[in-house]
Amino acid sequence: MSLYQDVTRKPWNTVGLPDGIDPKPTFNVSNEKLALVVFVIVASVLFSLLCVSYFIRMWFGGGDWLPIALPSMLWVNTGALVAASVAMQVAVVSSRKQGHGDKSKSPWFLVGGVLTLGFIIGQFTVWQQLTSQGYILQSNPANSFFYVLTGVHILHLVGGLWVWSRALLRQVRKDASHDISKSIELCAWYWHFLLIVWFALFYLVATN
Incomplete structure (x- = not known):
């Protein structure tokens, strides 16, 4: 290449990467995992705002706050x-031992979802017990916050169960177009996150 061509070359007008440079992703993470991280951040902000609102209403709400007698x-x-x-984490360990791909199966993945359904049913049972005792939504701010906090948490679990059910269906169908082990791992991460959130919410409503 001549000196004139070197001087007059405009690399910014070149389409694509220069020769000898291979394209690399900006983040060394899958799209599914990145989406989960973003969603967890957004959900964390939402729960944080609800908790802050809970404290503000409890301490500066005008003295009308009556604590709830929480059912056992x-x-x-x-x-x-x-x-x-725990079942979700065991499923992750089991799928790693079996290897990645569509052959990753674990009965613990099914157990984790069933136990989560039991948790949701149990939460509705708690709501019924409280309403039968007179702790209805409109009667007291503490009641309203309890139903809102636990309800939003249930909605996040229902969303997780929707993803869980799709991954479980792929296992049953032996869908080779998806990495089942990745789905199991992402579900486990999400379940751990919602467990931590529930610990925080439970502590919050139990110490009001």
């Missing part, structure tokens, strides 16, 4: 969610 069923529900999170 909440402890049973907490145990179910802990067991579900």
Whole structure:
């Protein structure tokens, strides 16, 4: 190449990468994992705002805050969610031993989802117990916050169960177009996150 061509060359007008340079991703992470991280950040902000609002209303709300007598069923529900999170983690370990791909199967993945369904049913049972005792939504700010906090948490679990059900269906169908082990791992991460959130919410409503 002549000196004139070197001087007059405009690399910014070149389409694509220069010769000898291979394209590399900006983040060394899958799209699914990145989406989960972003969603967890957004959900964390949401729960944080709800908790801050809870404290502000409790301490500066004008003295109309009446604590809720929490049913013992909440402890049973907490145990179910802990067991579900443990089952999800066991499923991850089992899928890693089997290898990545569509052949990754673990009955613990099914157990984790079933236990989560049990937790949700248990939460609705707690709601029924509280309403039968007169702790209805409109009667007191503490009641309203309890139903909102636990309801939003249930909605996040339902969303997780939707993803879980799709991954479970791929296992049953032996869908080779998806990496089942990756789905199991992402579900486990999400379950651990929601377990930590529930610990925080449970502590919050139990110490009001």
